[in-house]
Amino acid sequence: MVDTMALLPPFVRSPRTARTPVQHPAVALPADDEVLLDAPDxxxxxxxxxxxxxxxxxxxxxxxxxxxxxxxxxxxxxxxxxxxxxxxxxxxxxxxxxxxxxxxxxxxxxxxxxxxxxxxxxxxxxxxxxxxxxxxxxxxxxxxxxxxxxxxxxxxxxxxxxxxxxxxxxxxxxxxxxxxxxxxxxxxxxxxxxWHGSHQECFDFAETAAQDAPADSLVQALPTRAALAYLTDGCGPDVAHERLDAAADRAIALSARFPAADPWPAEMRNKLAYVLSRLGRWTDALEQVRLIGPYATSFPWDRLSDDPLGRFLELREEVRLHAASGHPRSGHTERAHPGDH
Structure with missing residues (x-):
């Protein structure tokens, strides 16, 4: 077992506007007006x-x-x-x-x-x-x-x-x-x-914790949280694209262990869908959107908008359109500016 504490030296460390519901028959997604925010189990x-x-x-x-x-x-x-x-x-x-x-x-x-x-x-x-x-x-x-x-x-x-x-x-x-x-x-x-701006250290912490955790533990998604922080921060040195992809791949494997349209893994899937979209992995993002079903969660969308449900629905439509365009991956990743979240 890897000693997680070894990574801690010296302790290392707007109201929603009206919108016309959009139907998604081609990918079997719920209609916009069927999607719930933070629905309880x-x-x-x-x-x-x-x-x-x-x-x-x-x-x-x-x-x-x-x-x-x-x-x-x-x-x-x-x-x-x-x-x-x-x-x-x-x-x-x-x-x-x-x-x-x-x-x-x-x-x-x-x-x-x-x-x-x-x-x-x-x-x-x-x-x-x-x-x-x-x-x-x-x-x-x-x-x-x-x-x-x-x-x-x-x-x-x-x-x-x-x-x-x-x-x-x-x-x-x-x-x-x-x-x-x-x-x-x-x-x-x-x-x-x-470690403001030191995303490498946050990835080190998250990856070590995930490597030490059981395959069905939510800790497997911790590197995706580090990726989310990096992609929405806009400061510090760049993180290698391969490291971001590896974080997403680990969370994809975890997501596959849970049933579709299940509120329990919904937050992990919402976070993963955002990260995959930022990585330009549109086909993978569409699969997570399908697995999310009607269960949108405030996090991470409330970091990006005063209307988290509206932001999720916009992302969902963007993912669907990109995946349908025949370009499953853009090959291009940009980081948000600090004012974007």
Whole structure:
């Protein structure tokens, strides 16, 4: 097993406009008006509906099941979505907090909610320091759970924590779940800031993590995240085209392991479709668009536009037209200017 920490010296490191729906019969794509943004899966959906009706018990049971089954990737996603919902509709969560103040699942959502609220404030660093006890409480709720440590990594990133402290958090996180995607993505966000413009180091980190991960782990898509950062950054030295292609190929292999039109791998596929389009690999991008089906995700399109769903639909049409033109690959890659994202 490759020691991921070896890569961290000294811790290395607008409203949507009206549009006419477009049909895509030739490639069997859903119509534009059938595409959903950030649609929940069959487990999260009922919890969000119940929360909208003011009850928390369904969310509690959902997160308890992920903890009991050590389904850490799902637990991470569900905690983020439930906390996001609580930002606009908090009554159900406050009732949960009152009824079960020591519930590890409530503590997890509470920590995620507190960090998300602080992150949006101009006084982010100061507010984040104030929510540290909530993250500590969540981490103590179940010592096996890596998700509070992912939240702690995001918290440290936002509060400009030093490398030594961040490295300690990282070691605690991967000790609990060596291949947890959320923790790796949080580390990438920190490293991207620490190594601003040094995309080679970010690729080193992502590729080593992917090489060490099981073939069906989402960590296999981590190099594609490094490629996305490079393609939308516009600074630092160039990354070899072969390295970008290898990142995309690894994610294509991972995508093939999941069913088509499945919300679970949708974000990975949306990210991959964008990277493939930027590499001019139109036929490969079209296949990912087909596999995405009706499941658009905010990331990465919200980095490119104030209308993420509209941006996805535009990209989808661009991919379809290029692939149909008989030029499966343009052979030309350009990087976005910093103002493009």
């Amino acid at each position: 069959d487990h999260l959906g009922p919890a969000l509906v119940a929360a909208g009706q003011g009850t928390w018990q369904t969310a509690s049971r959902l997160l308890a099941a992920t903890r009991e089954g050590a389904a850490w990737e799902n637990r991470d996603r569900y905690a983020v979505r439930l906390a996001s919902f609580a930002q606009s509709r908090a009554e159900w969560f406050e009732d949960w907090r009152t009824a079960a103040p020591h519930d590890p699942d409530m503590l997890l959502v509470g920590a995620q909610l507190a960090v998300a609220r602080a992150w949006q404030s101009p006084a982010r660093a100061e507010l984040l320091r104030e929510v540290s006890p909530l993250i500590t409480a969540a981490a103590r709720g179940d010592d096996r759970d890596p998700v509070p440590w992912r939240i702690a990594l995001d918290h440290a990133h936002g509060s400009n924590a030093g490398h030594k402290y961040f490295e300690e958090l990282w070691e605690a996180a991967i000790r609990r779940a060596p291949h947890h995607y959320g923790c790796h993505a949080a580390a990438m966000r920190y490293l991207a800031d620490s």
